[in-house]
Amino acid sequence: MTQTSITRSWVASANGHADFPLQNLPLGVFSVKGGAPRSGVAIGDHIFDLGAALDAGLFDDGAARTAVEATRGGQLNAFFELGREARVALRERLIELFKEGSTLHGKIEAQGAKLLPLAADCQMHLPAKINDYTDFYVGIEHAQNVGKLFRPDNPLLPNYKYVPIGYHGRASTIRPSGTDVRRPKGQTLPAGQTEPTFGPCTRLDYELELGIWIGPGNAMGDSIAIGDAADHIAGFCLLNDWSARDIQAWEYQPLGPFLSKSFITSISPWVVTAEALEPFRRAQPARPEGDPQPLPYLFDKRDQAAGAFDIELEVLLLTESMREQNLPAHRLTLSNTQHMYWTVAQMVAHHSVNGCQLQAGDLFGSGTLSGPESGQFGSLLEITEGGKKPIELASGEVRKFLEDGDEIILRGRCSREGFASIGFGECRGKVLPAR
Amino acid sequence: MTQTSITRSWVASANGHADFPLQNLPLGVFSVKGGAPRSGVAIGDHIFDLGAALDAGLFDDGAARTAVEATRGGQLNAFFELGREARVALRERLIELFKEGSTLHGKIEAQGAKLLPLAADCQMHLPAKINDYTDFYVGIEHAQNVGKLFRPDNPLLPNYKYVPIGYHGRASTIRPSGTDVRRPKGQTLPAGQTEPTFGPCTRLDYELELGIWIGPGNAMGDSIAIGDAADHIAGFCLLNDWSARDIQAWEYQPLGPFLSKSFITSISPWVVTAEALEPFRRAQPARPEGDPQPLPYLFDKRDQAAGAFDIELEVLLLTESMREQNLPAHRLTLSNTQHMYWTVAQMVAHHSVNGCQLQAGDLFGSGTLSGPESGQFGSLLEITEGGKKPIELASGEVRKFLEDGDEIILRGRCSREGFASIGFGECRGKVLPAR
Incomplete structure (x- = not known):
């Protein structure tokens, strides 16, 4: 199913969502309030619980069902192993479920399948056991x-x-x-x-x-x-x-x-x-x-x-002082996978x-x-020339390298005329002092 | 239990065994004729099947039993995780079972525990899932x-x-x-x-x-x-x-x-x-x-x-021509962990x-x-000075680096006056032509 043939979703927050419109449908592993990790799909501001949907009978046909079964157990390794065909079958079924006017909209809610709010109690985990x-x-x-x-x-x-x-x-x-x-x-x-x-x-x-x-x-x-x-x-x-x-x-x-x-x-x-x-x-x-x-x-x-991708990549820095002053994050890098x-x-x-x-x-x-x-430089080593040229922040601070309390936020986004933009969600990490 | 306080075993092949006397008792994972991998201990020319012994009631006390239970499932990771105390408890129980005059000798054979011949049908596997x-x-x-x-x-x-x-x-x-x-x-x-x-x-x-x-x-x-x-x-x-x-x-x-x-x-x-x-x-x-x-x-x-070890390390080379002529393997290296x-x-x-x-x-x-x-050099790069000084073999062949059909055999052995010698068993690999 090509992206242009996909229109809108009945999940309101998905339409125009910066990262997760109906055209993206990324998979991940999450848990709620310390429960067991399980697999889900991000759509708008929600996570669609794949295991609950399987139990609710929303994946009855062959390839999509096999795909969802392989996401069981809190790791996507078996799903990755199935390869492209299973991934495409799952994607097509998910679009069928979530597109505007889907006859399955009622079925999803009636049968106990879950759309959980992304931000609230959901904790994200590594999506797979990484062997190497x-x-x-x-x-x-x-x-x-x-x-x-x-x-x-x-x-x-x-x-x-x-x-x-x-x-x-x-x-x-x-x-x-x-x-x-x-x-x-x-x-x-x-x-x-x-x-x-x-x-x-x-x-x-x-x-x-x-x-x-x-x-x-x-x-x-x-x-x-x-x-x-x-x-x-x-x-x-x-x-x-x-x-x-x-x-x-x-x-x-x-x-x-x-x-x-x-x-x-x-x-x-x-x-x-x-x-x-x-x-x-x-x-x-x-x-x-x-x-x-x-x-x-x-x-x-x-x-x-x-074989190349046009993905815009961004890095933001938020220091403790910037957080205290409610200043916006400072953009360190705007680059691209090209x-x-x-x-x-x-x-x-x-x-x-x-x-x-x-x-x-x-x-x-x-x-x-x-x-x-x-x-466009993707590290402070390059930006500050190894610490020789510190950068100045709106908070009045300077940085050669990262200080304790600094948070780095990566973002990725794809845009193209005639297509819905999609994003990767954030990759954040805050520096704690050495033990 | 110190090594000197351990004497002989009722497993005849263990006494004076080059690698696996009663004083060694290394753990490994093996399978027989395509069966499921399971854990065992090498003693003399035999493998002692730990799972079968557990089922036969030979590990009834606390720490040794916990240790053997952790070796289940064809991987020793959980056993490694238990640490030294469990390892020592298992060692002491194994010595009790296998020392000469053990009152448990009869019990082992009567209760269906297994001592399998090492060489015959046993295939050895990696002992653990290696994460990194x-x-x-x-x-x-x-x-x-x-x-x-x-x-x-x-x-x-x-x-x-x-x-x-x-x-x-x-x-x-x-x-x-x-x-x-x-x-x-x-x-x-x-x-x-x-x-x-x-x-x-x-x-x-x-x-x-x-x-x-x-x-x-x-x-x-x-x-x-x-x-x-x-x-x-x-x-x-x-x-x-x-x-x-x-x-x-x-x-x-x-x-x-x-x-x-x-x-x-x-x-x-x-x-x-x-x-x-x-x-x-x-x-x-x-x-x-x-x-x-x-x-x-x-x-x-x-x-x-x-903190150091005195382990003698040896490398042997066996070429296809040497195998055909029944020539003994050529020693490339005799070195030591010191x-x-x-x-x-x-x-x-x-x-x-x-x-x-x-x-x-x-x-x-x-x-x-x-x-x-x-x-004493541990690689051909050193022995032949990067290929400049080929070595001559009894088969009439010369080698700068390894040829197809060449087999490399590593051995390790520990000896000390007043103690039984122990060994590591072999690490062999034969070179096949490129695909």
């Missing part, structure tokens, strides 16, 4: 901005335009939006010293990323061809790859970032499906003259023609080309998605 | 040998003697001993070229490591103090960190190894407990003059006095100091454990 988390580095503007700090004449390493660079991240500390961020402690090397000291991080940063949910995946020893990669992408979220820059600078040679990233990674809890994002696909931006063509295992015509040098399909094909097993519920991060201009 | 896998780099001789290939004058990076360097590894492709190793494909940069090619790895290597099983772990935001770290170490295994050197060289800047390691990691399937290894603890070797003292969060007197610059407790304390959550069933690799001398 991989963080990529496909934001070329970020790679260039960071590279310039170390190598002004030659910011990109020689492999960048051939290899979708990535590394394994820590799965155990991925948390849903709203989880506080405890300032980490660790070893750092003070400027001009040769011996490290130990203490709380003093250069705490955010990184604006797109998150990608994987499913169904491949067996060890097999690979996913780039032409098939779309079948293994279950959905998308926003991801904040919180980073301790001072710990990172001292620890990362020769094996990469470790404790500087593993204290927490925040994600927005709603899984926005590939189907909902379909109208916002774009051609992968042409490679600048002189850039190499992707190697054959990373090249697919369809992927080049429609700054990805590699598509999500290229990331999947690359990750599995050596036979590495991908599994339903694996999570990818895109890497920081900065734009080339001031105002 | 971290590979360290604490083998200082390896770090120096590899560093010399790139920086002859200054092989160790400045952080090495302060930071127990580690990085996140891929959990989804960890497999038990006996799983074949499919040669990976990937991008490599041919010598003298500026553009990469794609194809099967031509510099396939092994890495000899100690594996460490974690349990119970810590909540996100908490840390494990070095003095408490021993309570979070459930057991040990052997680990082969298979490495594609050509892929690694091209991909690893700036975020570390990725596809060069994630195609497979092999481990020995038996979990050798901290209690079994107790007699083989040693003082951490004194740091050479001029080396810095560990920072306070990494320093503990008891750990310095007895070449670890950091103790396992230091690894645990460091990993969690930033608040990173460790969980029961997490696996650590030590990093390659080479010695300083020829014959």
Whole structure:
């Protein structure tokens, strides 16, 4: 069902909703007042409880029913594993249920299915058990901005335009939006010293990323061809790859970032499906003259023609003082997923080309998605040039890096003439002082 | 129960067994002829089926019974989570059951408990669901040998003697001993070229490591103090960190190894407990003059006095031609865990100091454990100096790196005057041609 053929919903708050109109229908896992986590779909200001709807007999046909059954148990892994067909069947059934004039409107309410208010008592959880988390580095503007700090004449390493660079991240500390961020402690090397000291991080940063949910995946020893990669992408979220820059600078040679990233990674809890994002696909931006063509295992015509996304990404900062003064949040970043040098399909094909097993519920991060201009940088490292150029806030405060009490809010939004806008919901996290 | 107070077993094959005498009693997960995986203990040439023994009423007292119940379901995670007390109670009960003259000998056989032959129909599985896998780099001789290939004058990076360097590894492709190793494909940069090619790895290597099983772990935001770290170490295994050197060289800047390691990691399937290894603890070797003292969060007197292990580690190579000619395996490496610059407790304390959550069933690799001398190098990269000095085999073959059909066998063994020797069992893997 194309987005243009979908009109309005009888759920009044869905029509014109900034994030969750009828055209989005993201899945998530929630609980109410300490109850067991269960799956739901966001529509307007409400969550539609999928388990209750199944029990109420609203999913009687084959594929949609199978899909909903796979969302049982407070984790979407089995649903991700079913792949595209089940996801589409569920989407079509949900639209049938919720579109304006649906003959099922009465049935939903009569049979005890639940539309719960999103904000009130619902707590959001991670949507899936994350087996492995991989963080990529496909934001070329970020790679260039960071590279310039170390190598002004030659910011990109020689492999960048051939290899979708990535590394394994820590799965155990991925948390849903709203989880506080405890300032980490660790070893750092003070400027001009040769011996490290130990203490709380003093250069705490955010990184604006797109998150990608994987499913169904491949067996060890097999690979996913780039032409098939779309079948293994279950959905998308926003991801904040919180980073301790001072710990990172001292620890990362020769094996990469470790404790500087593993204290927490925040994600927005709603899984926005590939189907909902379909109208916002774009051609992968042409490679600048002189850039190499992707190697054959990373090249697919369809992927080049429609494998990128036009998703506007925003980062806001709210300090304690700003909250006290009722000041609006300060926009740190306005960027877009079009700054990805590699598509999500290229990331999947690359990750599995050596036979590495991908599994339903694996999570990818895109890497920081900065734009080339001031105002588009996806981390404070870039915005303040490593702390050299503090930013001034309306509260009269300045920031080089994040202070205790600071809250970072990520938002993502897709707009296109003739289509309903959809959003990702927020990914928030507030910094707490070190223990 | 100290090892010296344990004598002989009525299980005849256990007495003098190279790996599994009564003094070892490692836990593992096995299945018979495609049946469901279940937990067992290795004793001599047999596996003692823990579930069957529980059903037969052999674990009626509190702590040992709780321990065995936690091994149900084909994964030892819940058992790891119980910690040291439950592990010790189970060990004591097992010794009571299996020691020579045990009054329970008859009871075991009468009540239907099972001692299965290890070799015959038993297939070994991963002992636990591995949530996160971290590979360290604490083998200082390896770090120096590899560093010399790139920086002859200054092989160790400045952080090495302060930071127990580690990085996140891929959990989804960890497999038990006996799983074949499919040669990976990937991008490599041919010598003298500026553009990469794609194809099967031509510099396939092994890495000899100690594996460490974690349990119970810590909540996100908490840390494990070095003095408490021993309570979070459930057991040990052997680990082969298979490495594609050509892929690694091209991909690893700036975020570390990725596809060069994630195609497979092999481990020995038996979990050798901290209690079994107790007699083989040693003082951490004194740091050479001029080396810095560990920072306070990494320093503990008891750990310095007895936190190291004396485990002899061996690597054998068996080629297809050697198998055909019935030649004995060629020893590539004879090394020891005493070449670890950091103790396992230091690894645990460091990993969690930033608040990173460790969980029961997490696996650590030590990093390659080479010695300083020829014959002690834990990888072909070091032995052949990156392929420059091929080794000659009794079969008339030479090797720079691994060829298809080559099998690598890791062994680990602890010996000490006045104590029974114990071993880890094997960690084997045979190279298959690329797909």
